[in-house]
Amino acid sequence: MRTEELKASAAQEIDSHRQELSELALRIHANPELGFQEFKAVEWLTQYLKENGFFIEPGICQLPTAFRASYGQGKPAIAILAEYDALPDLGHACGHNLIAGAAVGAGIASKPAIDQCGGSIVVMGTPAEELYGGKAIMAGRGAFNNLDAAMMVHPGTRDYAITCALASQALDVEFFGKAAHAAARPEAGINALEAMLQSFTAINSLRQHIKSTARIHGIITDGGEAANIVPDHSAGNFLVRAEDNAYLEELKEKVLNCFIGAATATGARLEYRWDEVCYAPVRNNRVLAELFLQNMESLGRKIALTISGGAFGSTDMGNVSQIVPGIHPSVAVARRESGVHTSQFARAAASEKGIRGMLDAAKAMAMTVVDLLSSPETLAKVKKEFEQEKG
DSSP states (O other): OOHHHHHHHHHHHHHHTHHHHHHHHHHHHHSOOOTTOOHHHHHHHHHHHHHTTOEEEESGGGOTTOEEEEEEESSSEEEEEEOOOOBTTTBSTTOHHHHHHHHHHHHHHTHHHHHHHOEEEEEEEOOOTTTTOHHHHHHHTTTTTTOSEEEOOEEESSOBSOOOOOEEEEEEEEEEOBOOBTTTOGGGOBOHHHHHHHHHHHHHHHGGGSOTTOEEEEEEEEOOSOTTBOOSEEEEEEEEEESSHHHHHHHHHHHHHHHHHHHHHHOOEEEEEEEEEEEOOOOBOHHHHHHHHHHHHHTTOOOBSOOSSSOOOOOTHHHHHTTSOEEOOEEEOSOTTSOSSSHHHHHHTTSHHHHHHHHHHHHHHHHHHHHHHHOHHHHHHHHHHHHHHHO
16 A cells, blocks of 8 residues: 555544544543552553554563553564553543553554554553653663654644653752740751741742743642741752753752752751652654644644743653654643643543544554655654754
């Protein structure tokens, strides 16, 4: 079959699986599981892929809820990444149930192209994107080393092909002071909460003098036990974000100095720990992004190449994109005023519009797989761009 015939076949395959894919996404939505606890979602996803001819490798990278499902053999090897973890309290307010459904659908719909052109399609199950950076862990353990391209589509409030995402690293901070009666003997105490508050004040001042795309934000997780006791312990969790790894390292030092200064001023002892996982910025492959855009537009969606207005946050897909050519487009499933990580977006992730976005994303990814498999020249352009950007 010619390329256009293979694309039409891929779209038809999605339509033929519409009911099963919808039910799969809604079942995951109704049973939200936090990062590294997504056992039900993994069972449902891998069972469906197995029924459709995929070879399943469970528990890859020493992660019980990671998996690799493959069809075909050899090169080129194209990966579609699935996420399926939920948020605490909010459930699937980031729409990862739709990411999972789109990935499975795209994988199944790519089978005719594999049969015709050769190569292999891999649906990679990547747990714990929220908070823990599952893909970053998997990247460090070699999960993406032998791939030629990787893609996934994230639900959002706009359609665009190129995502701007920041490098990010978490910081856990504790101050240790000395308890005392806050009224009878305040002079005998060392106020650990005051150290945390001074740190926030210093960070607020620092924000005036950092790059406009950088972000620093955090919460107090412990601030004392009672108002009449000088707090002898305080704790907080912070995120530092920047457009590139070099500026992230520079900003991390400045942020840490805010806490060191507060410790010096108050006499509290500081302990801190940078998270082992660092989310890398997304390196978008423009050739891949333009292919995806054209395929989405062929489905009747008006989609931008990118959007203005800064970065959308951070994702461990950034770590994957440093290893293999990749894209992380967005498909609109909710109105713009319904930001992600909200109860409104959680409802959108189970709506008719959400399912329609998931199916369109699956079709466009499968059609992009067709572009890569049917044209060695196109895949060569993807790889050339990646090597040039890497160099």
